[in-house]
Amino acid sequence: MQIVAMTLDLVRPMPRVNIVVRPGDTLSLYAQVFGVTVAQILAVNPGIVNPNLIFPGQIVTIPAASPVGPDPGLAAAQYLVRPGDTLFTIAQQFGVGLNNLIAVNPQIVNPDIISVNQVINLPVSPPAPPVPPAGTIQIYVSAGETLTSIAQRTGVSLQAIINANPQIVNPNLIFVGQIINVPLLSVGLGQLRIVVRPGDTLSFFAQVFGITVAQILAVNPGIVNPNQIFPGQIVNIPAAPPVGPDPGFTPAQYLVRPGDSLFSIAQQFGVGLNKLIAANPQIVNPNIISVNQVINLPVFPPAPPAPPAGTIQIYVSAGETLTSIAQRTGVSLQAIINANPQIVNPNLIFVGQIINVPLTS
Numbered sequence: 001m002q003i004v005a006m007t008l009d010l011v012r013p014m015p016r017v018n019i020v021v022r023p024g025d026t027l028s029l030y031a032q033v034f035g036v037t038v039a040q041i042l043a044v045n046p047g048i049v050n051p052n053l054i055f056p057g058q059i060v061t062i063p064a065a066s067p068v069g070p071d072p073g074l075a076a077a078q079y080l081v082r083p084g085d086t087l088f089t090i091a092q093q094f095g096v097g098l099n100n101l102i103a104v105n106p107q108i109v110n111p112d113i114i115s116v117n118q119v120i121n122l123p124v125s126p127p128a129p130p131v132p133p134a135g136t137i138q139i140y141v142s143a144g145e146t147l148t149s150i151a152q153r154t155g156v157s158l159q160a161i162i163n164a165n166p167q168i169v170n171p172n173l174i175f176v177g178q179i180i181n182v183p184l185l186s187v188g189l190g191q192l193r194i195v196v197r198p199g200d201t202l203s204f205f206a207q208v209f210g211i212t213v214a215q216i217l218a219v220n221p222g223i224v225n226p227n228q229i230f231p232g233q234i235v236n237i238p239a240a241p242p243v244g245p246d247p248g249f250t251p252a253q254y255l256v257r258p259g260d261s262l263f264s265i266a267q268q269f270g271v272g273l274n275k276l277i278a279a280n281p282q283i284v285n286p287n288i289i290s291v292n293q294v295i296n297l298p299v300f301p302p303a304p305p306a307p308p309a310g311t312i313q314i315y316v317s318a319g320e321t322l323t324s325i326a327q328r329t330g331v332s333l334q335a336i337i338n339a340n341p342q343i344v345n346p347n348l349i350f351v352g353q354i355i356n357v358p359l360t361s
Contacts, residue, residue, distance in 0.1 A: 015065035016044070017078050017119050020094075020140045021058040023342060024301040027051055033080065033117055034064040047137040047184065050248045052279060052296075055154055056303060057139045059179065066119035070107040075121040076128075076179060077140045087111050087120075095143020095176045096123050125177035127167040132181045136164060141178045147171050153306035154182050155191055155236065155251075157219070191219070192237040192294055193253050195315045196229050197268075208255065208292055209239040222312035224359045230329055232320070234313045234354065241294040245282040250296040251303070251354055252315045262286050262295075270318020270351045271298050300352035302342040310360030311339060316353045322346050329357050 019030065027038045027048075042051055044061045054060060059077055066072060068081075079090055087108075091098040102111050104121040114120065122140065132138055139150055147168075151158040162171050164181040174180065194205065202213045202223075217226055219236040229235060234252055247253060254265055262283075266273040277286050279296040289295065297315065307313055314325055322343075326333040337346050339356040349355065 014063055016074055017062050017064070017066060017072070018059050018074070018076060019062055019080050019119070020077050020122060021054050021056055021060060022082070022093075023056045023303055025054065025056075026301075027054065027060070030060065030062055030080075033067055034062050035067070036062065036064050045137075046134040047132055050250060053248075053250050055137070055139070057142060057145070057150070058182075059138045059140055066117075068115045068118040070109075070118075072105065072107055072119050072121050075104070076124045077122040077177075078119050079122055081114050081116055081118045081120065083116050085114065085116075087114060090120070093142070094122060094140070123177045124179060125175045129165050129167055129179055129181045132164075133183075136181050136183045138179050139182050141174050141176055141180065143176050145174070147174060147180070149306040149308075150180070150182065152221075153303070154184070155193060156182050156184065157191075192239065192241065192247075193234050193251055194237050194255050194294070195252050195269075195297060196231055196233040196235060197255075197257070198231045200229065200231075202226055202229060202235070205235065205237060205255075208242055209237050210242070211237070211239050220312075221309040222307055222359065224310055230312070230314070232314045232317060232325070233357075234315055242292040243290045244293070245284075247280060247282055247294050247296050250279070251299050252297040252352075253294050254297055256289050256291055256293040256295060258291050260289065260291075262289060265295070268317070269297060269315075298352045299354060300350045304340050304342055304354060304356045307339075307356050308358075311356050311358045313354050314357050316349050316351055316355065318351050320349070322349060322355070325355070325357065329359070331357050331359060 027041050030041060031038045038051060040063050042048060044063050072078060087101055088098055091101045100123045104123050147161055148158055151161055160183050164183045168174065202216050206213045206216060213226060215238055217223060219238050262276055263273055266276045275298040279298045322336050323333055326336055335358050339358045343349065
């Protein structure tokens, strides 16, 4: 009998949950909450190409049971309860009906009582996407989202997302609760997000990366004047790095110039040298970097909303304020505040934070 019991243990399915990422979440946070390691999370998420980069709305599989009961079982999209959450506020966050949310959680006896770190199920709208290959993540659609907004916040081209989702009949019509595939590998092989330095131009970037200004403009709907870009602005570059090693894809990256070192780059942006090194595991020797190499810059959450056309993104360096950014871009302070609802205190922004600047305002 004991041998049979051991055999049953071997075939018992591993507990798993599928958590939808919220702004500010990290794999380290999940590892801590669920009592697993980041390596264990990565092992069951072949879509993640950079462990330091996950996106709001992304579905991350966690190889563990819910830290707090009751057990929700395994659903396609689930939510980790945070302090202050109620089923009503969660329904509002995602734009789903409260009754629909209650209906997919029959394990909750009293809908008025949920606990921090409890996992609950989110309603899912058909049709389902194909099984995602390695390098492709899945995104849970919330209220107000479009394929275009998802493309902008992940840095993946709209066409690549359409191609990865043959179940979507009309690309202009997606639904709250729908799950879609986003092929990140299409980004890692050909899109970078370079932070502009004083004196940079689109022509300079085109020359360095071997592309045209028109190609750069095609993936930067925020640029309203191709002859005007701003220091700190993040420009999408549809090309691979001119010099290796490949840094992968992150929300903010730097093009190495003559005389640069990781130490001097850290000083330029006001970030810690150790943080800069940690964001670049592809660099074997931190004392050796090359001109035209692309390196990742540390990013401080929370992330801003996906920028609409005519809105650029700025990477905050040491000493900057919303007022100074407003002054150098010519955009009103109030317009910048309105474009960044994630900023709780407009007088407090952080080095490495990314903010939206609506040039068309």
